[in-house]
Amino acid sequence: MSVKTDRRDAVKLVRLYRAGELTFVCPPTPMQEGLRDLVRCRDDLRCARTAARQRTGKLIAARDVVLPCALLVARPTVAAAAARTAITRRANHLRVMTTPLVR
Numbered sequence: 001m002s003v004k005t006d007r008r009d010a011v012k013l014v015r016l017y018r019a020g021e022l023t024f025v026c027p028p029t030p031m032q033e034g035l036r037d038l039v040r041c042r043d044d045l046r047c048a049r050t051a052a053r054q055r056t057g058k059l060i061a062a063r064d065v066v067l068p069c070a071l072l073v074a075r076p077t078v079a080a081a082a083a084r085t086a087i088t089r090r091a092n093h094l095r096v097m098t099t100p101l102v103r
Contacts, residue, residue: 030098031098034091034094034095034098037094038087041086045086
């Protein structure tokens, strides 16, 4: 049989409150949650890009292929465009999900 700790928890909470150790916490708004999702999506894309670069590099090294330096440098405009597209799609998805339904 487990020991109920409601009374002990209440006493502990009172002590923490009196000591000023408790802080106010509020749930994130839909806008804040959407921003968090966007940041997570961006990080996922960054990790996927890094993993693809590493896989490609390992594959090239395993095959003993020598490429000119120009081919090894990522094209920032292409990568930036892909990232912008993915972020725009995610933002549109979040906008649709947070729009109230109209009857």
